[in-house]
Amino acid sequence: MTNYISMKIFSGNRLQQQERTAQTKKGLLRSFWAILALGGVLSVTASNAQNAVVAQTPPNLSNVTLRVAKYKGGWDLQLKLAGLDKFPYKVEFTEFTGGNLMTQAINANAIDLASGSEIPPIFGIQSNAALRLIASTRGPTIAQTLLVPKNSKAKTVADLKGKKIGYVKATTAHYFLIKMLEEVGLSLKDINAVALSIPDGLSAFRRGDLDGWATYGYAIAQAKKDGARELKSARNILSGNFLIYAAPTAVADPNKKAAIADFLCRIKKSQDWREASAKNLDNWSTKYAEAIGVEKKVVLDDAKEGLKQRRSQLFPISQPAIASQQNVADTFAKTGVITSRVNVAPLWDGTFTDAINKCK
Structure with missing residues (x-):
């Protein structure tokens, strides 16, 4: 009987020890995974912090050369x-x-x-x-227009059917000429359309080689000096x-x-x-007129007219x-x-x- 009781006590102690060992192992395992997880968080945090430092590093502009295209008297x-x-x-x-x-x-x-x-x-x-x-x-879109020579009998765009019309290819002049012709039921096929640069177009127009000229900018003022007349403005087209x-x-x-x-x-x-002010606009007009070789009044008047639009x-x-x-x-x-x-x-x-x- 005594041996039986002793064995029961021994077995009970052994089971308790095994249970304690198992609990200890589980605890250690949980700690192990917790440490791994914490390490991952710390790793991600460190990585994000490093990326943040890189992202916040200011760009080095001192070694940059920005190659910029500009128009005469432009930017x-x-x-x-x-x-x-x-x-x-x-x-x-x-x-x-x-x-x-x-x-x-x-x-x-x-x-x-x-x-x-x-x-x-x-x-x-x-x-x-x-x-x-x-x-x-x-x-503003004021300096975009279709011109005709001073002796032209054309009253509307429809009167240009079959006529020789200059325009600047792949530009606003190309587009608004198409739209103007569409409005009167015509197309580029109904006129003799000639693609010319601005300088070549102005020369041809002055020589009388063109019956009309779709153009833009201060070439308009130069053509009007010779008596050219605006047949139609592209102001409301562009x-x-x-x-x-x-x-x-x-x-x-x-x-x-x-x-x-x-x-x-x-x-x-x-x-x-x-x-911002009339003074600034006047100053700009003076310098811009000098840069492009046009009278200041032409530039200033156009600028004021443009401001009325937007x-x-x-x-x-x-x-x-x-x-x-x-x-x-x-x-x-x-x-x-x-x-x-x-x-x-x-x-x-x-x-x-x-x-x-x-x-x-």
Whole structure:
């Protein structure tokens, strides 16, 4: 009996010891997994902290050279007059006569930033050009018109049927000429349409080689000096959107991207400066007239007339701007100017939306 009791006690103690050992093992196992989990959290936290440090590292602008396309008397002049030309990076300005040439230069990786109408990028799509549209400036549309010589008997666009009409290919002039003809039931096939550059068009018009000329800018004032007459204005045809073009390689480069963001803000501020007072507008008109070789009065009068329509403002990309360009592209496709319909949306890049919105 005593042996039986002793065995029961021994068995009970053994079971309790085994249970305690099992509980200890479970506790150790839980501690092991807890340590592993904590290590993972600490590892992720350390990794995130390291990434945060990298993300917060300011871009190095001192070694950046931003290659910018400009028109005569364009961005460089306006930034200088507004006192916004002290860049923390180097800027190389190259002068071009049109947005179509700028898109070609971007595609050839010769420039990083440019501006032009909605139209050149449409032609760029068909040639698989490497291009991004990163913002738009909406401004007045007054200096866009269809001219006829002083001795012309044409009273409406319909009177130009069968006539020799000059225009600037792949520009707003190309587009508004199509729309003007459409309004009177005609197309480019109903006229003798001749694609000419602005200088060549002005020369041909002055020689009397053209019955009409679809053009823009201050060539209009020069032609009117010789007695040219405006047959129809494109003021209510065009959107007024002037797009900012960028090279995809520049947008992808962190340092150049920072420089572009800064440059866009300076453009926005220089627009505000130009139109902030009559004094600023007068000063700009004086210098701009000197740069392009036109009388100051012509420039100032056009600027004042433009302000009556709308002031120039830089905006980030938007659905209305994309839709406007798509409408232009569809018009070109419908009339056979381009071989097929193109989708413009993939060209638009919202990388700089926050930077533009925060620019004050």
